[in-house]
Amino acid sequence: MFKNFFATRWGIVATGAVIGMLAAILQKLGNPGNMGICVACFERDISGALGLHRAGVVQYMRPEVMGFVIGSLIAAYVFKEFRPRGGSAPIVRFVLGIFAMIGALVFLGCPWRAMLRLGGGDLNAVVGLLGLVGGIWIGTIFFKNGYNLGRSQKAETSAGWILPLIMTGFLALPLIFPQVTGEAKSGVLFYSLKGPGAMHAPLFISLIIGIGIGFIAQRSRFCTMGAFRDLMLFKQTHLFSGVAALIVASFITNLILGQFHPGFAKQPVSHTMHIWNFAGMVLAGLAFALAGGCPGRQLFLSGEGDGDAAIFVMGMIVGAAFAHNFSLASSPKGVGPHGIAAVIIGLVVCVFIGATIRKKQ
Protein backbone atom coordinates (compact mmCIF):
# COMPACT_ATOMS: atom_id res chain seq x y z
CA MET A 1 0.00 0.00 0.00
CA PHE A 2 1.30 3.44 -0.93
CA LYS A 3 2.06 5.36 2.23
CA ASN A 4 0.91 8.95 2.02
CA PHE A 5 4.02 10.94 3.00
CA PHE A 6 1.95 14.11 3.28
CA ALA A 7 -0.22 12.51 5.97
CA THR A 8 2.84 12.25 8.22
CA ARG A 9 4.09 14.90 10.61
CA TRP A 10 6.84 15.92 8.18
CA GLY A 11 4.32 15.99 5.37
CA ILE A 12 2.08 18.54 7.06
CA VAL A 13 5.09 20.58 8.20
CA ALA A 14 6.41 20.61 4.62
CA THR A 15 3.00 21.73 3.32
CA GLY A 16 2.77 24.61 5.81
CA ALA A 17 6.35 25.67 5.12
CA VAL A 18 5.84 25.63 1.34
CA ILE A 19 2.65 27.72 1.66
CA GLY A 20 4.33 30.26 3.97
CA MET A 21 7.33 30.58 1.68
CA LEU A 22 5.36 30.79 -1.60
CA ALA A 23 2.94 33.34 -0.11
CA ALA A 24 5.82 35.67 0.75
CA ILE A 25 7.26 35.14 -2.75
CA LEU A 26 3.88 35.88 -4.38
CA GLN A 27 3.84 39.14 -2.43
CA LYS A 28 7.29 39.94 -3.84
CA LEU A 29 5.96 39.15 -7.32
CA GLY A 30 3.11 41.64 -6.98
CA ASN A 31 0.40 40.39 -4.62
CA PRO A 32 -0.73 42.86 -1.90
CA GLY A 33 1.16 43.36 1.38
CA ASN A 34 0.97 40.44 3.81
CA MET A 35 -1.56 39.01 1.35
CA GLY A 36 0.60 36.66 -0.69
CA ILE A 37 -2.30 34.26 -0.31
CA CYS A 38 -5.55 35.09 1.48
CA VAL A 39 -8.40 32.78 0.60
CA ALA A 40 -11.10 35.13 1.92
CA CYS A 41 -9.58 38.27 0.33
CA PHE A 42 -9.06 36.49 -2.97
CA GLU A 43 -12.62 35.15 -3.08
CA ARG A 44 -13.73 38.70 -2.28
CA ASP A 45 -11.66 39.95 -5.23
CA ILE A 46 -13.28 37.29 -7.45
CA SER A 47 -16.70 38.47 -6.26
CA GLY A 48 -15.64 41.99 -7.28
CA ALA A 49 -14.23 40.90 -10.64
CA LEU A 50 -17.62 39.37 -11.42
CA GLY A 51 -19.36 42.57 -10.37
CA LEU A 52 -21.25 40.94 -7.50
CA HIS A 53 -20.00 43.88 -5.46
CA ARG A 54 -18.63 47.11 -6.87
CA ALA A 55 -15.89 48.05 -4.42
CA GLY A 56 -13.48 49.39 -7.03
CA VAL A 57 -10.27 48.61 -5.13
CA VAL A 58 -10.90 44.87 -4.70
CA GLN A 59 -11.74 43.44 -8.12
CA TYR A 60 -9.51 40.78 -9.63
CA MET A 61 -10.03 37.21 -10.79
CA ARG A 62 -7.41 35.63 -8.49
CA PRO A 63 -5.94 32.55 -10.22
CA GLU A 64 -4.58 31.16 -6.92
CA VAL A 65 -8.13 30.20 -5.86
CA MET A 66 -8.82 28.33 -9.10
CA GLY A 67 -5.40 26.71 -8.79
CA PHE A 68 -6.27 25.42 -5.31
CA VAL A 69 -9.37 23.64 -6.60
CA ILE A 70 -7.74 22.34 -9.78
CA GLY A 71 -4.59 21.17 -7.93
CA SER A 72 -6.70 19.33 -5.40
CA LEU A 73 -8.78 17.76 -8.18
CA ILE A 74 -5.62 16.50 -9.89
CA ALA A 75 -4.26 15.04 -6.62
CA ALA A 76 -7.61 13.43 -5.86
CA TYR A 77 -7.66 11.71 -9.26
CA VAL A 78 -3.98 10.68 -9.19
CA PHE A 79 -4.38 9.09 -5.76
CA LYS A 80 -7.90 7.74 -6.36
CA GLU A 81 -9.48 9.93 -3.70
CA PHE A 82 -12.06 11.71 -5.81
CA ARG A 83 -15.33 11.13 -3.93
CA PRO A 84 -18.33 13.01 -5.33
CA ARG A 85 -20.65 13.62 -2.40
CA GLY A 86 -23.07 16.17 -0.95
CA GLY A 87 -26.35 16.78 0.81
CA SER A 88 -25.19 17.49 4.36
CA ALA A 89 -27.23 20.56 5.31
CA PRO A 90 -26.33 22.64 2.22
CA ILE A 91 -28.25 25.79 3.17
CA VAL A 92 -26.64 25.83 6.61
CA ARG A 93 -23.21 25.59 5.00
CA PHE A 94 -24.10 28.38 2.57
CA VAL A 95 -25.07 30.69 5.46
CA LEU A 96 -21.94 29.72 7.42
CA GLY A 97 -19.92 30.64 4.32
CA ILE A 98 -21.58 34.06 4.15
CA PHE A 99 -20.86 34.88 7.80
CA ALA A 100 -17.36 33.38 7.71
CA MET A 101 -16.58 35.84 4.93
CA ILE A 102 -18.18 38.78 6.73
CA GLY A 103 -16.20 38.03 9.91
CA ALA A 104 -12.99 37.66 7.92
CA LEU A 105 -13.57 40.98 6.13
CA VAL A 106 -14.15 42.82 9.42
CA PHE A 107 -10.68 41.60 10.49
CA LEU A 108 -9.37 41.92 6.90
CA GLY A 109 -8.14 38.41 6.32
CA CYS A 110 -8.90 34.73 6.67
CA PRO A 111 -6.86 32.50 9.04
CA TRP A 112 -4.26 32.07 6.29
CA ARG A 113 -3.76 35.81 6.03
CA ALA A 114 -3.82 36.24 9.82
CA MET A 115 -0.78 33.96 9.93
CA LEU A 116 0.88 35.63 6.95
CA ARG A 117 0.26 39.04 8.54
CA LEU A 118 1.98 37.79 11.67
CA GLY A 119 4.85 36.44 9.57
CA GLY A 120 5.17 39.92 8.03
CA GLY A 121 5.31 41.61 11.44
CA ASP A 122 1.70 42.88 11.66
CA LEU A 123 0.97 42.55 15.38
CA ASN A 124 -2.78 43.19 14.87
CA ALA A 125 -2.75 39.63 13.58
CA VAL A 126 -2.11 38.39 17.13
CA VAL A 127 -5.45 39.88 18.15
CA GLY A 128 -7.13 38.31 15.12
CA LEU A 129 -5.59 34.91 15.82
CA LEU A 130 -6.77 35.08 19.44
CA GLY A 131 -10.26 35.78 18.09
CA LEU A 132 -9.93 32.84 15.69
CA VAL A 133 -8.99 30.54 18.56
CA GLY A 134 -11.90 31.92 20.61
CA GLY A 135 -14.38 31.26 17.80
CA ILE A 136 -13.10 27.72 17.25
CA TRP A 137 -13.24 27.12 21.02
CA ILE A 138 -16.95 28.05 21.01
CA GLY A 139 -17.33 25.60 18.12
CA THR A 140 -15.74 22.79 20.14
CA ILE A 141 -18.32 23.34 22.89
CA PHE A 142 -21.06 22.75 20.33
CA PHE A 143 -19.26 19.64 19.05
CA LYS A 144 -19.04 18.24 22.58
CA ASN A 145 -22.77 18.79 22.93
CA GLY A 146 -23.63 16.83 19.82
CA TYR A 147 -23.62 19.46 17.07
CA ASN A 148 -23.53 17.68 13.73
CA LEU A 149 -24.64 18.68 10.23
CA GLY A 150 -25.50 15.11 9.29
CA ARG A 151 -24.23 12.69 6.70
CA SER A 152 -23.46 13.48 3.10
CA GLN A 153 -24.60 11.09 0.39
CA LYS A 154 -22.62 9.71 -2.51
CA ALA A 155 -23.25 11.70 -5.69
CA GLU A 156 -22.67 11.30 -9.41
CA THR A 157 -19.19 12.07 -10.71
CA SER A 158 -20.41 15.13 -12.59
CA ALA A 159 -21.86 16.56 -9.38
CA GLY A 160 -18.37 16.52 -7.91
CA TRP A 161 -17.09 18.30 -10.98
CA ILE A 162 -19.41 21.31 -10.71
CA LEU A 163 -17.17 23.60 -8.60
CA PRO A 164 -13.97 22.59 -10.44
CA LEU A 165 -15.81 23.42 -13.68
CA ILE A 166 -17.02 26.77 -12.32
CA MET A 167 -13.43 27.55 -11.36
CA THR A 168 -12.22 26.55 -14.82
CA GLY A 169 -14.80 28.91 -16.29
CA PHE A 170 -13.66 31.68 -13.94
CA LEU A 171 -10.10 31.04 -15.09
CA ALA A 172 -11.10 31.31 -18.75
CA LEU A 173 -12.64 34.77 -18.22
CA PRO A 174 -9.39 36.74 -17.71
CA LEU A 175 -7.89 34.89 -20.69
CA ILE A 176 -10.84 35.95 -22.86
CA PHE A 177 -11.08 39.42 -21.31
CA PRO A 178 -7.55 40.36 -20.21
CA GLN A 179 -6.90 43.53 -18.28
CA VAL A 180 -6.60 46.63 -20.45
CA THR A 181 -4.17 49.19 -19.02
CA GLY A 182 -6.07 52.09 -17.47
CA GLU A 183 -9.49 50.47 -17.98
CA ALA A 184 -11.68 49.32 -15.07
CA LYS A 185 -13.62 46.88 -17.21
CA SER A 186 -12.72 44.36 -19.88
CA GLY A 187 -15.63 42.45 -21.38
CA VAL A 188 -17.66 41.09 -18.46
CA LEU A 189 -14.84 41.41 -15.92
CA PHE A 190 -14.12 44.25 -13.55
CA TYR A 191 -10.53 45.19 -12.71
CA SER A 192 -9.10 47.47 -10.03
CA LEU A 193 -7.05 50.46 -11.12
CA LYS A 194 -5.74 51.03 -7.58
CA GLY A 195 -5.78 49.35 -4.20
CA PRO A 196 -5.14 45.69 -3.35
CA GLY A 197 -7.14 44.49 -6.37
CA ALA A 198 -4.64 46.21 -8.68
CA MET A 199 -1.74 44.36 -7.06
CA HIS A 200 -1.12 40.90 -8.38
CA ALA A 201 1.60 38.52 -9.45
CA PRO A 202 1.61 37.42 -13.13
CA LEU A 203 -1.44 35.25 -13.87
CA PHE A 204 0.38 32.06 -14.82
CA ILE A 205 2.76 32.18 -11.85
CA SER A 206 -0.22 32.65 -9.51
CA LEU A 207 -2.03 29.79 -11.18
CA ILE A 208 0.89 27.36 -11.11
CA ILE A 209 1.67 28.12 -7.45
CA GLY A 210 -2.05 27.71 -6.69
CA ILE A 211 -2.16 24.31 -8.41
CA GLY A 212 0.98 23.16 -6.56
CA ILE A 213 -0.43 24.21 -3.19
CA GLY A 214 -3.81 22.65 -4.02
CA PHE A 215 -2.06 19.38 -4.82
CA ILE A 216 -0.01 19.09 -1.62
CA ALA A 217 -2.79 20.49 0.58
CA GLN A 218 -5.19 17.85 -0.70
CA ARG A 219 -2.63 15.18 0.17
CA SER A 220 -1.83 16.58 3.61
CA ARG A 221 -5.38 17.75 4.59
CA PHE A 222 -3.84 21.10 5.60
CA CYS A 223 -6.42 23.11 7.59
CA THR A 224 -5.82 26.26 9.61
CA MET A 225 -9.07 25.88 11.57
CA GLY A 226 -8.60 22.15 12.19
CA ALA A 227 -5.17 22.96 13.61
CA PHE A 228 -6.68 24.74 16.62
CA ARG A 229 -9.82 22.60 16.80
CA ASP A 230 -7.87 19.34 17.06
CA LEU A 231 -5.58 20.91 19.64
CA MET A 232 -8.53 21.93 21.82
CA LEU A 233 -10.83 18.98 21.14
CA PHE A 234 -8.37 16.07 21.02
CA LYS A 235 -5.05 17.57 22.22
CA GLN A 236 -3.63 16.59 18.84
CA THR A 237 -0.80 18.67 17.39
CA HIS A 238 -0.69 17.16 13.89
CA LEU A 239 -2.43 19.93 11.91
CA PHE A 240 -1.07 22.57 14.27
CA SER A 241 2.48 21.71 13.26
CA GLY A 242 1.46 22.68 9.71
CA VAL A 243 0.29 26.17 10.63
CA ALA A 244 3.31 26.69 12.90
CA ALA A 245 5.52 25.84 9.91
CA LEU A 246 3.55 28.29 7.76
CA ILE A 247 4.14 31.16 10.20
CA VAL A 248 7.85 30.37 10.63
CA ALA A 249 8.44 29.94 6.88
CA SER A 250 6.63 33.17 6.00
CA PHE A 251 8.57 35.03 8.72
CA ILE A 252 11.94 33.78 7.44
CA THR A 253 11.07 34.40 3.77
CA ASN A 254 9.77 37.90 4.56
CA LEU A 255 12.96 38.62 6.50
CA ILE A 256 15.10 37.52 3.54
CA LEU A 257 12.99 39.50 1.04
CA GLY A 258 12.97 42.63 3.22
CA GLN A 259 9.20 42.40 3.78
CA PHE A 260 9.25 42.07 7.58
CA HIS A 261 8.08 45.25 9.32
CA PRO A 262 7.00 44.72 12.95
CA GLY A 263 4.34 46.95 14.53
CA PHE A 264 0.64 47.71 14.90
CA ALA A 265 0.15 50.93 12.95
CA LYS A 266 0.19 51.41 9.17
CA GLN A 267 0.40 47.73 8.35
CA PRO A 268 -0.71 46.85 4.80
CA VAL A 269 -4.49 46.34 4.37
CA SER A 270 -5.24 46.28 8.09
CA HIS A 271 -6.73 48.42 10.86
CA THR A 272 -5.97 48.73 14.56
CA MET A 273 -9.47 48.47 16.09
CA HIS A 274 -8.52 45.57 18.34
CA ILE A 275 -12.01 44.70 19.59
CA TRP A 276 -13.34 44.29 16.07
CA ASN A 277 -10.22 42.52 14.80
CA PHE A 278 -10.89 40.07 17.62
CA ALA A 279 -14.67 39.82 17.22
CA GLY A 280 -14.52 39.52 13.42
CA MET A 281 -12.27 36.51 13.75
CA VAL A 282 -14.38 34.99 16.54
CA LEU A 283 -17.24 35.00 14.02
CA ALA A 284 -15.07 33.63 11.20
CA GLY A 285 -13.49 30.97 13.44
CA LEU A 286 -16.86 29.80 14.72
CA ALA A 287 -18.32 29.62 11.20
CA PHE A 288 -15.29 27.69 9.89
CA ALA A 289 -15.46 25.30 12.86
CA LEU A 290 -19.17 24.64 12.38
CA ALA A 291 -18.60 24.05 8.65
CA GLY A 292 -15.68 21.69 9.30
CA GLY A 293 -12.82 23.51 7.59
CA CYS A 294 -10.95 26.74 6.99
CA PRO A 295 -11.57 28.53 3.66
CA GLY A 296 -8.55 26.85 2.08
CA ARG A 297 -9.63 23.40 3.20
CA GLN A 298 -13.11 24.04 1.79
CA LEU A 299 -11.52 24.69 -1.63
CA PHE A 300 -9.39 21.54 -1.40
CA LEU A 301 -12.43 19.47 -0.36
CA SER A 302 -14.38 20.94 -3.28
CA GLY A 303 -11.60 19.74 -5.58
CA GLU A 304 -12.00 16.16 -4.35
CA GLY A 305 -15.73 16.22 -5.08
CA ASP A 306 -17.26 17.50 -1.83
CA GLY A 307 -20.38 19.39 -2.91
CA ASP A 308 -21.04 20.61 0.64
CA ALA A 309 -17.67 22.34 0.75
CA ALA A 310 -18.45 23.77 -2.70
CA ILE A 311 -21.67 25.31 -1.29
CA PHE A 312 -19.61 26.88 1.51
CA VAL A 313 -17.24 28.37 -1.09
CA MET A 314 -20.18 29.88 -2.98
CA GLY A 315 -21.49 31.20 0.35
CA MET A 316 -18.17 32.97 0.92
CA ILE A 317 -18.24 34.57 -2.55
CA VAL A 318 -21.82 35.76 -1.94
CA GLY A 319 -20.84 36.85 1.59
CA ALA A 320 -18.18 39.10 0.07
CA ALA A 321 -20.85 40.74 -2.06
CA PHE A 322 -22.98 41.42 1.04
CA ALA A 323 -19.91 42.63 2.91
CA HIS A 324 -19.12 45.33 0.36
CA ASN A 325 -22.63 46.18 -0.86
CA PHE A 326 -23.81 46.69 2.75
CA SER A 327 -20.59 48.43 3.92
CA LEU A 328 -19.80 45.66 6.40
CA ALA A 329 -16.17 45.15 5.38
CA SER A 330 -13.43 47.07 7.14
CA SER A 331 -10.85 49.25 5.45
CA PRO A 332 -7.49 50.56 6.69
CA LYS A 333 -9.55 53.39 8.31
CA GLY A 334 -11.37 50.88 10.52
CA VAL A 335 -14.63 48.95 10.56
CA GLY A 336 -17.33 49.69 8.00
CA PRO A 337 -20.50 51.61 9.00
CA HIS A 338 -22.50 48.38 9.48
CA GLY A 339 -19.66 45.98 10.26
CA ILE A 340 -20.32 45.83 13.98
CA ALA A 341 -24.01 45.04 13.49
CA ALA A 342 -23.09 42.32 10.99
CA VAL A 343 -20.66 40.68 13.41
CA ILE A 344 -23.33 40.61 16.13
CA ILE A 345 -25.97 39.20 13.77
CA GLY A 346 -23.45 36.64 12.49
CA LEU A 347 -22.59 35.48 15.99
CA VAL A 348 -26.30 35.11 16.86
CA VAL A 349 -26.89 33.07 13.69
CA CYS A 350 -23.86 30.84 14.28
CA VAL A 351 -24.79 30.22 17.93
CA PHE A 352 -28.32 29.37 16.81
CA ILE A 353 -26.93 26.87 14.27
CA GLY A 354 -24.42 25.40 16.72
CA ALA A 355 -26.90 25.07 19.58
CA THR A 356 -29.88 23.67 17.69
CA ILE A 357 -28.59 21.35 14.96
CA ARG A 358 -28.06 17.84 16.26
CA LYS A 359 -28.40 14.89 13.96
CA LYS A 360 -28.94 11.51 15.58
CA GLN A 361 -26.27 9.07 14.42
Next chain:
Amino acid sequence: MSEMIDARGLSCPQPVLMFMEASKKTDKDEIVVWVDTDASKENVSRAAESKGWEVKNIQENNLEYQITLTRN
Protein backbone atom coordinates in the same frame (compact mmCIF):
# COMPACT_ATOMS: atom_id res chain seq x y z
CA MET B 1 -17.80 -9.14 19.27
CA SER B 2 -16.39 -5.77 18.40
CA GLU B 3 -18.00 -2.37 18.70
CA MET B 4 -19.08 -1.01 15.30
CA ILE B 5 -19.07 2.70 14.42
CA ASP B 6 -20.57 3.85 11.14
CA ALA B 7 -18.99 7.23 10.38
CA ARG B 8 -19.60 7.18 6.64
CA GLY B 9 -20.66 10.50 5.14
CA LEU B 10 -19.68 12.43 8.25
CA SER B 11 -17.19 15.26 7.95
CA CYS B 12 -14.41 16.36 10.31
CA PRO B 13 -14.26 16.02 13.28
CA GLN B 14 -17.23 13.63 13.66
CA PRO B 15 -15.52 10.29 12.89
CA VAL B 16 -12.75 10.99 15.41
CA LEU B 17 -15.27 12.27 18.00
CA MET B 18 -17.34 9.09 17.59
CA PHE B 19 -14.28 6.90 18.06
CA MET B 20 -13.14 8.86 21.13
CA GLU B 21 -16.57 8.59 22.72
CA ALA B 22 -16.88 4.88 21.99
CA SER B 23 -13.35 4.12 23.25
CA LYS B 24 -14.21 5.70 26.60
CA LYS B 25 -17.57 3.96 26.99
CA THR B 26 -17.02 0.47 25.66
CA ASP B 27 -15.52 -2.41 27.63
CA LYS B 28 -14.76 -4.24 24.39
CA ASP B 29 -11.18 -4.48 23.20
CA GLU B 30 -11.96 -4.08 19.53
CA ILE B 31 -13.63 -1.20 17.68
CA VAL B 32 -14.35 -1.18 13.97
CA VAL B 33 -14.77 2.27 12.42
CA TRP B 34 -16.41 2.51 9.03
CA VAL B 35 -15.44 5.61 7.00
CA ASP B 36 -15.61 6.66 3.36
CA THR B 37 -12.79 9.18 2.87
CA ASP B 38 -9.03 8.81 3.10
CA ALA B 39 -8.84 11.87 5.36
CA SER B 40 -11.18 10.20 7.87
CA LYS B 41 -9.21 6.96 7.63
CA GLU B 42 -5.98 8.78 8.48
CA ASN B 43 -7.59 10.92 11.20
CA VAL B 44 -9.22 8.00 12.99
CA SER B 45 -6.05 5.87 12.76
CA ARG B 46 -3.92 8.72 14.07
CA ALA B 47 -6.31 9.50 16.94
CA ALA B 48 -6.61 5.84 17.91
CA GLU B 49 -2.85 5.34 17.99
CA SER B 50 -2.43 8.42 20.19
CA LYS B 51 -4.98 6.98 22.65
CA GLY B 52 -3.23 3.64 22.99
CA TRP B 53 -5.10 1.66 20.36
CA GLU B 54 -3.53 -0.30 17.54
CA VAL B 55 -4.63 -0.28 13.91
CA LYS B 56 -4.97 -4.03 13.34
CA ASN B 57 -6.42 -3.98 9.88
CA ILE B 58 -7.87 -1.64 7.27
CA GLN B 59 -10.20 -3.34 4.84
CA GLU B 60 -11.06 -1.45 1.68
CA ASN B 61 -14.28 -2.20 -0.09
CA ASN B 62 -16.02 -0.14 -2.76
CA LEU B 63 -14.19 3.11 -1.82
CA GLU B 64 -15.01 2.63 1.87
CA TYR B 65 -12.74 1.59 4.70
CA GLN B 66 -13.36 -0.57 7.75
CA ILE B 67 -10.64 0.18 10.28
CA THR B 68 -10.21 -2.49 12.93
CA LEU B 69 -8.71 -1.06 16.12
CA THR B 70 -7.62 -3.06 19.16
CA ARG B 71 -6.89 -1.83 22.65
CA ASN B 72 -3.21 -2.17 23.54
